[in-house]
Amino acid sequence: MSEGDERTEDGSYWEGRGLRTFSYRGDRYYTVTPIAQYVRRRRWLLRRLERLLEALPTGGSVLDFGCGDGFYAVEIERRFPRLRIYGCDPSRAMIEAAAARAHRHRARVAFADCDEAMRHGPFDLVLIVAVLAHITDDARLRAVLAQIRDRLVPGGRVVVFEMTAQRELRGDAWRRRSPESYARLFADLGLELSATESLAAPFHDGVGARICRAVVRLGYSGDPLRANASVVYQRLTELLVAVAPIGDRLLRTCRAYTLYELRHPAHAPHKS
Numbered sequence: 509m510s511e512g513d514e515r516t517e518d519g520s521y522w523e524g525r526g527l528r529t530f531s532y533r534g535d536r537y538y539t540v541t542p543i544a545q546y547v548r549r550r551r552w553l554l555r556r557l558e559r560l561l562e563a564l565p566t567g568g569s570v571l572d573f574g575c576g577d578g579f580y581a582v583e584i585e586r587r588f589p590r591l592r593i594y595g596c597d598p599s600r601a602m603i604e605a606a607a608a609r610a611h612r613h614r615a616r617v618a619f620a621d622c623d624e625a626m627r628h629g630p631f632d633l634v635l636i637v638a639v640l641a642h643i644t645d646d647a648r649l650r651a652v653l654a655q656i657r658d659r660l661v662p663g664g665r666v667v668v669f670e671m672t673a674q675r676e677l678r679g680d681a682w683r684r685r686s687p688e689s690y691a692r693l694f695a696d697l698g699l700e701l702s703a704t705e706s707l708a709a710p711f712h713d714g715v716g717a718r719i720c721r722a723v724v725r726l727g728y729s730g731d732p733l734r735a736n737a738s739v740v741y742q743r744l745t746e747l748l749v750a751v752a753p754i755g756d757r758l759l760r761t762c763r764a765y766t767l768y769e770l771r772h773p774a775h776a777p778h779k780s
Contacts, residue, residue: 523601530737536605538577540732542720544745549765552707553637553669554583556767560633560665566590568632571625573656574598574639578606578619584635585615593617596625629659634666640690641671644683653697662774666699672706672766687766699770707765716748 529536532543539546561584564570568591572581575595585593595617597603603619610617618628634656643649656666670690677684687706694701723744728735735741 523599525599527601528733529605530733532736532742536577537736538605538733539736542732542745542748543736543742544749548749549707550579553767554580556705557584557635557667558587560667560769561588561591564588564591564632567592569594569628569630571596571629571631571634571659573622573625573634573636574642575606575619576602576637578602578609578617580635580637581606581617581619582609582613582615585610585617586613589616592628594625594628594631595619596622598622626655626659630661630664631659632661632664634660634664635669636666637669638671640668641682641684644678644681650693650697653693653699657697657699657772660772662772664772665702666768666770666772668694668768668770670766670768671764673764690766690768694768694770698773700773701768702771703767703769705767707767719748720745 525538525540529538531537532547537543537546541549557580561570570581570584570591570593572578572584572593572595575581575597578595581593581595584591593616595603595606596619597606598621600621603621606617606619609615610619618625636656640649640653643652660666668690671682671684672687672690673684674686676686676689687704691701691704723741724730724732724735728738728741
C-alpha cells in the first residue's frame with residue numbers, strides 16, 4: 509500500500525480537508541474542484557440517479573460509500589424518504605459534518621465508519637462518488653470493490669462516478685485511471701455494466717483549465733480551497749460553467765469524469 513493509500517485509508521487526508529471549509533450560495537464546501545463546476549457535477553449526477561432510486565422498493569437500502577459531508581445521502585433521503593439511507597467515510601471529521609448536515613435538513617440518515625455501515629447490508633444500491641481514485645493501490649481497490657459487491661442484494665446496483673483520464677495521472681493522494689481500466693475491473697469482479705456516461709469538465713482540459721490554474725497560482729498562493737472561498741474566483745468559474753456545454757460538445761474525448769451503472773447478477777460466481 510502506498511503512502512497516499514495509507515493517508516486516505518485511515519482518513520488522515522480527509523481530516524485536514526474536512527476542517528477547511530468555505531461558504532457558497534448558502535452551503536458549506538471543502539472541495540478543491542472549482543466550485544461552480546462542483547455544483548454542476550452534483551446536479552448532473554442527482555438527475556441520473558433518480559431513475560434507479562425510483563425503481564427501488566419501499567424500505568430498500570442505499571449506502572453512500574465514502575459519503576464525505578453527506579450531501580448525496582441527505583439529498584436522496586429528502587427526495588426518497590421511503591428508502592433507508594446510510595453513509596460511511598473513513599474520516600471522523602467528515603462523518604461529523606455529514607451528521608450535522610442531516611440534522612440541519614431533518615434527514616433520517618445513519619452515518620458511521622465504513623466497517624460499521626457495511627453491517628447494515630445487504631444493500632439495494634451502493635453509491636460511490638469520487639472515492640476510487642483515492643485508493644491508489646490496485647490490490648486494495650479490488651478488495652474494497654469485492655467487499656461492496658458481497659454486500660449487495662441479488663440484482664443490486666452499484667453506481668460509480670469517478671475521475672478518469674485517457675492517460676493515467678497521479679497526485680499525492682489520488683490516481684486518475686482510464687475509463688476502460690475501471691470497466692475491465694468491474695467485469696472481472698462479476699459486476700455487469702448496465703450503462704456508462706462521461707462528463708467533460710472545462711477545468712480539467714483545455715482553456716478553462718489553464719485559466720483556473722493561472723488564477724489560482726497568481727492570486728491565491730496556489731491554494732484551490734482559498735480560491736474557492738473567493739467571490740471573484742466563484743464568479744469566474746460560474747462564467748466558465750455557463751459556456752461548458754459548448755466545450756462538452758467540442759471536447760467529448762476529454763473525459764474528466766465517468767459514470768458507471770453496475771448490476772450484481774442474481775446468481776453469479778464471485779472472483780475475489
